[in-house]
Amino acid sequence: xxxxxxxxxxxTKARLGKLTTAHGLIDTxxxxxxxxxxxxxxxxxxxLEEAGAQIVLSNAYHLFLRPGIEIIKKAGGLHKFMNWQQPxxxxxxxxxxxxxxxxxxxxxxxxxxxxxxxxxxxxxxxEEVIRIQADLGSDIIMPLDECVxxxxxxxxxxxxxxxxxxxxxxxxxxxxxxxxxxxxxxMLFGIIQGATYDDLRKECAARITEIGFDGxxxxxxxxGEPKNLMYNTLEFIADFLxxxxxxxxxxxxxxxxxxxxxxxxxxxxDCVVPTRxxxxxxxxxxxxxxxxxxxxxAQDLSALDDKCGCYTCKNFSRAYLRHxxxxxxxxxxxxxxxxxxxxxxxxxRDIREAISKDRFTEFKKGxxxxxxxxxxx
Amino acid sequence: xxxxxxxxxxxTKARLGKLTTAHGLIDTxxxxxxxxxxxxxxxxxxxLEEAGAQIVLSNAYHLFLRPGIEIIKKAGGLHKFMNWQQPxxxxxxxxxxxxxxxxxxxxxxxxxxxxxxxxxxxxxxxEEVIRIQADLGSDIIMPLDECVxxxxxxxxxxxxxxxxxxxxxxxxxxxxxxxxxxxxxxMLFGIIQGATYDDLRKECAARITEIGFDGxxxxxxxxGEPKNLMYNTLEFIADFLxxxxxxxxxxxxxxxxxxxxxxxxxxxxDCVVPTRxxxxxxxxxxxxxxxxxxxxxAQDLSALDDKCGCYTCKNFSRAYLRHxxxxxxxxxxxxxxxxxxxxxxxxxRDIREAISKDRFTEFKKGxxxxxxxxxxx
Numbered sequence: 001x002x003x004x005x006x007x008x009x010x011x012t013k014a015r016l017g018k019l020t021t022a023h024g025l026i027d028t029x030x031x032x033x034x035x036x037x038x039x040x041x042x043x044x045x046x047x048l049e050e051a052g053a054q055i056v057l058s059n060a061y062h063l064f065l066r067p068g069i070e071i072i073k074k075a076g077g078l079h080k081f082m083n084w085q086q087p088x089x090x091x092x093x094x095x096x097x098x099x100x101x102x103x104x105x106x107x108x109x110x111x112x113x114x115x116x117x118x119x120x121x122x123x124x125x126x127e128e129v130i131r132i133q134a135d136l137g138s139d140i141i142m143p144l145d146e147c148v149x150x151x152x153x154x155x156x157x158x159x160x161x162x163x164x165x166x167x168x169x170x171x172x173x174x175x176x177x178x179x180x181x182x183x184x185x186x187m188l189f190g191i192i193q194g195a196t197y198d199d200l201r202k203e204c205a206a207r208i209t210e211i212g213f214d215g216x217x218x219x220x221x222x223x224g225e226p227k228n229l230m231y232n233t234l235e236f237i238a239d240f241l242x243x244x245x246x247x248x249x250x251x252x253x254x255x256x257x258x259x260x261x262x263x264x265x266x267x268x269x270d271c272v273v274p275t276r277x278x279x280x281x282x283x284x285x286x287x288x289x290x291x292x293x294x295x296x297x298a299q300d301l302s303a304l305d306d307k308c309g310c311y312t313c314k315n316f317s318r319a320y321l322r323h324x325x326x327x328x329x330x331x332x333x334x335x336x337x338x339x340x341x342x343x344x345x346x347x348x349r350d351i352r353e354a355i356s357k358d359r360f361t362e363f364k365k366g367x368x369x370x371x372x373x374x375x376x377x
Numbered sequence: 378x379x380x381x382x383x384x385x386x387x388x389t390k391a392r393l394g395k396l397t398t399a400h401g402l403i404d405t406x407x408x409x410x411x412x413x414x415x416x417x418x419x420x421x422x423x424x425l426e427e428a429g430a431q432i433v434l435s436n437a438y439h440l441f442l443r444p445g446i447e448i449i450k451k452a453g454g455l456h457k458f459m460n461w462q463q464p465x466x467x468x469x470x471x472x473x474x475x476x477x478x479x480x481x482x483x484x485x486x487x488x489x490x491x492x493x494x495x496x497x498x499x500x501x502x503x504e505e506v507i508r509i510q511a512d513l514g515s516d517i518i519m520p521l522d523e524c525v526x527x528x529x530x531x532x533x534x535x536x537x538x539x540x541x542x543x544x545x546x547x548x549x550x551x552x553x554x555x556x557x558x559x560x561x562x563x564m565l566f567g568i569i570q571g572a573t574y575d576d577l578r579k580e581c582a583a584r585i586t587e588i589g590f591d592g593x594x595x596x597x598x599x600x601g602e603p604k605n606l607m608y609n610t611l612e613f614i615a616d617f618l619x620x621x622x623x624x625x626x627x628x629x630x631x632x633x634x635x636x637x638x639x640x641x642x643x644x645x646x647d648c649v650v651p652t653r654x655x656x657x658x659x660x661x662x663x664x665x666x667x668x669x670x671x672x673x674x675a676q677d678l679s680a681l682d683d684k685c686g687c688y689t690c691k692n693f694s695r696a697y698l699r700h701x702x703x704x705x706x707x708x709x710x711x712x713x714x715x716x717x718x719x720x721x722x723x724x725x726r727d728i729r730e731a732i733s734k735d736r737f738t739e740f741k742k743g744x745x746x747x748x749x750x751x752x753x754x
Binding site: 038041043044067071074075081279301319322326331335 | 415419421423439443447448451452458459675694696697700703706707710711712
């Protein structure tokens, strides 16, 4: 288990790597389709596999609330419960506790919150969050952290950073001292917080890497800040992360964000965008993203993306997909989500190929030039 | 093109047949999954094919309103537009004009109605309905008819029956005199109306078969009448339909209805039930139908139907499917709809096999006995 750095790009910080987990290999840079509740919205595991997904992300907070950990344990773990035999990363739910839960009460010990579903009150500690993910059996475990939104004062950001570090220590300790199953079959990543304050980011990176984790995530990005601040954070933080560990940029992002972040040395991404946009009828294509409901496509019998080989693009026209959305037919969201997942995974394959052939900068330039062509949207 | 009767059951009126169309063979008795708007809700054409569907039903009324016939013609017909290369039967929309449209005004000439979508006013004649279906390129075309609901007075039923016969004549005439493309590549079925009045049914059957069609449909059943009245109609009408033509029972039905209707000599069925129920979390299984949201399934790791080999049953548990419905995840409706379609098509295969092996009555008894086991629903 672990990360192996294969090639470093000469002109940027982009890296080609392989992450080995108990459920198989992941080629990096990689994109993780998001299956928050144990399902990537509208896409079957068979379709995900066919699209070339090597890992999916799920969420401990959501699964803890519904269906509950007991039935997933009884099923033999999350892989079996959701019928996905390749790697799974589970997010701790830190972000969700801070964005979804009601009436949360934070202390150093842990966080008390009310379920956003039924108002039921829960108290959860960093140790419990690790144990939940041990029960889920995910290949990569994320510790509980405190994620702040943008804008956020320096004081607030510092308190959240301190707490994130303390909780990271406790998470590391519970794995090291008690959970041999996690040590043997799962990886624990550390999360760098610090909002948009470089000094806090630097301090957090130093303290988190000092504790020592199997990989490092940049959290608290893509939380409402302007893009240049996000890119700045990624550029700045790269130098404070060890080369020999995978780097994961949480919740990012649009294709152009991913390409920029790869150039800053990020190896792993997750984002709800391909399925959320797909569900709402926005397609990502090599010529940019566009809204399929647009009247311009009413008589357009061409494929969503003529450079794409997915089931949607091989078999259906824009006019047909538009008809499905106009008539509120389920197949519309299904087919456009499927295409978008293919597009994202294809983008990652192209990125990896470009890095391996030492032409990542050219690829980046070419992709962004083609992608900026606006398609009637 | 046409229907070939292969075997008649000795104890019932059940028939085994083959219907040859321009887009391929259909083994009968058959079930046609319903793709009202040019898509079987939540199921891709590839999945339908894998489930063994040999024909799907679509609806001229809906397609005429959205996306309009022009784009479907431009795509090369409905098969190409919706990416389904096997046979398609299109319903005329008679039923929809009477159940969905607003402010309809009926005359012998045709029907004026307002679209249920945008209130736009349309006037449509039987001839136009045929021309629309000629443009769609469906393999089996249904004429415009007047379908009455239950209960319905004898007078009303008689007027509707008379109009249905007149419109059938005009539909037949426009095909015979003007539309050689229909004569060469499409089949036109006649529809028997007459509500629950045996004498009207008998008269309608005589006059419709006198006109002469490629197949005969029993319309105006499953419109709210008690089941025994529907079974009576099917039993009564069988003797007035020619043996050498396919018989189609419109909009029927539940598995037990289909089995009863097969015993009365019906060859073709369509119904929204497998997908509508599937979408709402009701599964059809060999042990009866049940509601997947039921708390009884919260810890149930068995398959939806252990006798089923569909993707859903091979890969997911009841507990997982329940979780998908509880969390309003799209994959739930998709997977249960897929299973239900498999169940219906499997039922038809079992029916055909039973007839071919001269044990239909035994099959019917065994199926209904197993099916009546109530599963906590």
